[in-house]
Amino acid sequence: MAPVTRLVLDVLKPHDPSVVTFTRQLSDLEGIDGATATVIEVDESVKTLRVTIAGSDLDLESVRAEIEDLSASIHSVDQVACGSQIVEDPLLGR
Amino acid sequence: MAPVTRLVLDVLKPHDPSVVTFTRQLSDLEGIDGATATVIEVDESVKTLRVTIAGSDLDLESVRAEIEDLSASIHSVDQVACGSQIVEDPLLGR
Amino acid sequence: MAPVTRLVLDVLKPHDPSVVTFTRQLSDLEGIDGATATVIEVDESVKTLRVTIAGSDLDLESVRAEIEDLSASIHSVDQVACGSQIVEDPLLGR
Amino acid sequence: MAPVTRLVLDVLKPHDPSVVTFTRQLSDLEGIDGATATVIEVDESVKTLRVTIAGSDLDLESVRAEIEDLSASIHSVDQVACGSQIVEDPLLGR
Amino acid sequence: MAPVTRLVLDVLKPHDPSVVTFTRQLSDLEGIDGATATVIEVDESVKTLRVTIAGSDLDLESVRAEIEDLSASIHSVDQVACGSQIVEDPLLGR
Amino acid sequence: MAPVTRLVLDVLKPHDPSVVTFTRQLSDLEGIDGATATVIEVDESVKTLRVTIAGSDLDLESVRAEIEDLSASIHSVDQVACGSQIVEDPLLGR
Amino acid sequence: MAPVTRLVLDVLKPHDPSVVTFTRQLSDLEGIDGATATVIEVDESVKTLRVTIAGSDLDLESVRAEIEDLSASIHSVDQVACGSQIVEDPLLGR
Numbered sequence: 001m002a003p004v005t006r007l008v009l010d011v012l013k014p015h016d017p018s019v020v021t022f023t024r025q026l027s028d029l030e031g032i033d034g035a036t037a038t039v040i041e042v043d044e045s046v047k048t049l050r051v052t053i054a055g056s057d058l059d060l061e062s063v064r065a066e067i068e069d070l071s072a073s074i075h076s077v078d079q080v081a082c083g084s085q086i087v088e089d090p091l092l093g094r
Numbered sequence: 095m096a097p098v099t100r101l102v103l104d105v106l107k108p109h110d111p112s113v114v115t116f117t118r119q120l121s122d123l124e125g126i127d128g129a130t131a132t133v134i135e136v137d138e139s140v141k142t143l144r145v146t147i148a149g150s151d152l153d154l155e156s157v158r159a160e161i162e163d164l165s166a167s168i169h170s171v172d173q174v175a176c177g178s179q180i181v182e183d184p185l186l187g188r
Numbered sequence: 189m190a191p192v193t194r195l196v197l198d199v200l201k202p203h204d205p206s207v208v209t210f211t212r213q214l215s216d217l218e219g220i221d222g223a224t225a226t227v228i229e230v231d232e233s234v235k236t237l238r239v240t241i242a243g244s245d246l247d248l249e250s251v252r253a254e255i256e257d258l259s260a261s262i263h264s265v266d267q268v269a270c271g272s273q274i275v276e277d278p279l280l281g282r
Numbered sequence: 283m284a285p286v287t288r289l290v291l292d293v294l295k296p297h298d299p300s301v302v303t304f305t306r307q308l309s310d311l312e313g314i315d316g317a318t319a320t321v322i323e324v325d326e327s328v329k330t331l332r333v334t335i336a337g338s339d340l341d342l343e344s345v346r347a348e349i350e351d352l353s354a355s356i357h358s359v360d361q362v363a364c365g366s367q368i369v370e371d372p373l374l375g376r
Numbered sequence: 377m378a379p380v381t382r383l384v385l386d387v388l389k390p391h392d393p394s395v396v397t398f399t400r401q402l403s404d405l406e407g408i409d410g411a412t413a414t415v416i417e418v419d420e421s422v423k424t425l426r427v428t429i430a431g432s433d434l435d436l437e438s439v440r441a442e443i444e445d446l447s448a449s450i451h452s453v454d455q456v457a458c459g460s461q462i463v464e465d466p467l468l469g470r
Numbered sequence: 471m472a473p474v475t476r477l478v479l480d481v482l483k484p485h486d487p488s489v490v491t492f493t494r495q496l497s498d499l500e501g502i503d504g505a506t507a508t509v510i511e512v513d514e515s516v517k518t519l520r521v522t523i524a525g526s527d528l529d530l531e532s533v534r535a536e537i538e539d540l541s542a543s544i545h546s547v548d549q550v551a552c553g554s555q556i557v558e559d560p561l562l563g564r
Numbered sequence: 565m566a567p568v569t570r571l572v573l574d575v576l577k578p579h580d581p582s583v584v585t586f587t588r589q590l591s592d593l594e595g596i597d598g599a600t601a602t603v604i605e606v607d608e609s610v611k612t613l614r615v616t617i618a619g620s621d622l623d624l625e626s627v628r629a630e631i632e633d634l635s636a637s638i639h640s641v642d643q644v645a646c647g648s649q650i651v652e653d654p655l656l657g658r
Binding site for chain 2: 194196206207208210211212213214215216220221222223224225226227230238240241242266267276277280281
Binding site for chain 1: 475548551553554558562
């Protein structure tokens with residue numbers, strides 16, 4: 001099947017582990033070329049992160065399992081890119 | 095006839111299948127080089143996705159059939175690009 | 189005379205034919221390298237499209253005839269580029 | 283003297299000739315590499331166009347004569363670029 | 377001393393000479409590679425222009441003398457770039 | 471483990487040491503290719519800086535220790551990028 | 565120590581010397597590749613400038629001394645970039 005090449009996830013993470021540990025562990029999964037986590041909101045006990053992951057063949061279930069191992073959870077999947085080419089949305093931000 | 099090279103679709107999708115499964119299946123169709131789905135709105139039973147698909151010769155009917163096989167439906171076609179060259183709209187976002 | 193190399197048109201189109209059929213047919217005209225149609229507004233019986241067409245020597249009358257053959261009509265011409273070089277407007281969007 | 287290499291003009295044009303005829307005729311003048319006309323406003327009897335013209339040595343008086351031959355008139359000159367290099371304004375749009 | 381390589385000036389100019397004549401004359405000065413004048417405001421007897429001038433070694437006093445010879449005056453100097461490299465301001469427009 | 475390649479930090483810094491000394495010392499740490507500090511807010515006794523650090527294998531704990539040695543503290547980690555490729559967030563700023 | 569490669573300064577300058585003289589003198593300091601001064605505000609007796617300076621190894625104290633020699637003063641340091649690579653802030657302007 002066509003590979004997933006970029007994922008944008010909304011993630012709820014308790015304050016521990018830290019954003020750095022979280023992002024490093026995540027980007028350490030097989031098939032991940034890079035991961036960027038941006039802190040969107042900070043509440044008393046959780047942080048909301050937007051996490052962008054790029055790779056040649058991403059597996060959301062491994063990503064989800066890793067995120068849950070890190071005591072966090074995927075609140076929503078915001079964007080998914082698949083195929084041999086990353087296609088940008090021409091109407092985004094217009 | 096001139097090939098369709100990029101489609102931007104507004105899609106209504108029940109929560110199952112997931113956005114990842116949906117986008118992978120879609121981008122697996124013959125002639126699709128890449129597909130990106132962005133979640134625009136989340137309602138109780140459906141998600142609204144904006145789906146951008148690129149390829150050298152896209153067939154909307156195969157895309158629609160695949161989308162319906164995936165229990166989703168095309169709410170509207172937002173943009174269509176055809177021909178040997180993708181032309182961007184110079185007035186978009188002005 | 190200097191060739192027309194890009195046209196941006198405001199087009200009113202009944203719901204049939206579809207945007208895809210409309211754009212493919214249009215971009216199939218001689219001298220058209222690419223055409224992109226963006227849906228701007230949807231009313232009960234018509235859609236308003238902004239259509240950008242690029243080519244080395246576009247003929248608006250053939251474009252208009254084709255658009256009318258497709259049951260649609262040009263509501264207005266929004267931008268015209270002519271000559272050996274496409275010149276962008278430096279004041280657009282400022 | 284230093285050549286004029288880009289002109290941005292505000293032009294009032296009656297509905298006849300059309301924007302396409304107007305822009306083609308204009309870009310057909312000697313020394314013009316390209317011309318782009320964007321419709322800014324439509325009134326009962328005139329259209330306001332912003333016209334950007336590029337060339338290696340533009341002559342505003344020939345441009346004005348041609349515009350007047352086409353029953354239109356220059357309402358204002360909005361931007362003029364001269365010299366061996368087109369310089370963009372770093373403060374525009376800030 | 378380090379050369380001035382780009383100047384952005386706010387200029388008040390009577391309606392005569394025209395913007396084209398003004399910009400051509402200005403860009404004809406020794407050491408000027410290009411000049412772009414954008415009309416910012418039009419009042420009864422004057423126009424406010426923002427004038428951007430680029431060159432390898434600009435001399436503001438020659439520029440000012442030329443502007444005054446053209447019956448205009450520098451209302452303010454808005455930006456000055458000097459040295460072997462034009463440095464853009466990373467905070468502009470943020 | 472996958473290396474951290476870019477960190478964006480919100481830092482509270484007393485007025486002494488200066489922003490220059492602070493940024494130089496920080497970018498002098500092993501493995502740091504560059505650091506940029508932007509002053510976001512100035513209060514009576516502290517400055518809020520947003521600090522972006524790039525390198526091939528950044529260590530937040532060394533960065534934090536250095537920041538504390540410089541009498542400052544990390545108020546929050548705003549973004550973390552890891553892996554062999556820096557991935558930009560396609561939804562940022564839309 | 566890691567070199568300072570770009571400085572953004574908020575500078576208060578009396579009307580004399582002029583912005584041009586000020587910027588030239590400043591960019592004439594050893595190690596400065598370019599300096600750009602943008603006028604941000606004009607008051608009765610002073611101008612507020614934002615000054616961006618680039619070089620391979622900038623020395624703020626020499627810059628400050630030169631600015632004070634020119635009868636001006638650094639009101640604040642807005643941004644500092646250090647190291648072998650200029651890192652841009654991915655969150656600026658979002």
